Amino acid sequence: MKKINCIIIDDEPSSQNVLEQFVESVDYLVLKKVCNHAIEAKKVLEEEKIDLLFLDINMPLISGLEFYKSLKEPPLVIFTTAYSEYAVEGFEVNATDYLLKPFSFDRFLVAVNKAKDILTQNGDKLLLKADKKLHLINFDDILFINSLGDYVKVYHNSNFLITYSKLSSLIERLPKNKFIQVHKSYVINFQKIDVIEGNHILIQENKIPIGQKYKSNFTNKLNSY
Known part of the structure; x- marks a missing residue:
């Protein structure tokens, strides 16, 4: 237990x-x-x-x-x-x-x-506090997470939540086998990728940049997938 x-x-x-x-x-x-x-x-x-x-x-x-x-x-x-x-x-x-x-x-x-x-x-x-409520979001339902300074925007299914947190703190709570940081402001659920086009990832209708600093790590994960 x-x-x-x-x-x-x-x-x-x-x-x-x-x-x-x-x-x-x-x-x-x-x-x-x-x-x-x-x-x-x-x-x-x-x-x-x-x-x-x-x-x-x-x-x-x-x-x-x-x-x-x-x-x-x-x-x-x-x-x-x-x-x-x-x-x-x-x-x-x-x-x-x-x-x-x-x-x-x-x-x-x-x-x-x-x-x-x-x-x-x-x-x-993932347990998140948003809108004066506690939300439990399935990791498998999360598409990607976008940093907004002192806040993060968590996209899940067709919805999103905004919670007070640094992206670095939230990353520590995510399973490493599912999520990867691809930009200083973005973490994605690797299994939700639809298209990779140049230096961008498409997840549903969302176009997410791949930062130069994170490209090598992303490529390695892609090759081993």
């Missing part, structure tokens, strides 16, 4: 202790760090691959909600708080679940099982 790397972000020692005990009781959860506030957590997220946050909402320096909204590529989140009035806003940012303190281990387990189901389904899918 896939292990889920998680961190606890809470400024109350008693809440930290309860969450630590609960996390240790679930064999697929791996606790990477207990953080006292969001600034500490941000450093962990920059250094570690984290799949899931247990995030208190009412904290010093910056609230859990504002912190989560500020993340460019946020992990899944389970909000934990003593204040029920935050529930609606929590779900507006696509929280996996919302735990109202004090909560039982059974209720905790329901929440983490939801996260596990999402991450398990994500094995052959």
Whole structure:
């Protein structure tokens, strides 16, 4: 079973202790760090691959909600708080679940099982945040991806999504046997190529340039295909 790397972000020692005990009781959860506030957590997220946050909402320096909204590529989140009035806003940012303190281990387990189901389904899918929603896109449905500076446009079937991400970060999440970068601004699904014409690739109605820097790698993959 896939292990889920998680961190606890809470400024109350008693809440930290309860969450630590609960996390240790679930064999697929791996606790990477207990953080006292969001600034500490941000450093962990920059250094570690984290799949899931247990995030208190009412904290010093910056609230859990504002912190989560500020993340460019946020992990899944389970909000934990003593204040029920935050529930609606929590779900507006696509929280996996919302735990109202004090909560039982059974209720905790329901929440983490939801996260596990999402991450398990994500094995052959790309999880993207766009339009204030979480989208699971099959890798096989993706045609190509176009960088737009701090955003990327993901074309899939006859649709597209725009999400806040660097192209380089997104490339790390794509299966290498399916996708290849052909230009500083383009990554394509190799199996979706219709025509190669000079220094351009045609995928359906879309004409994608092949950059000089990427041409040799693309040619090698084409020859071995």
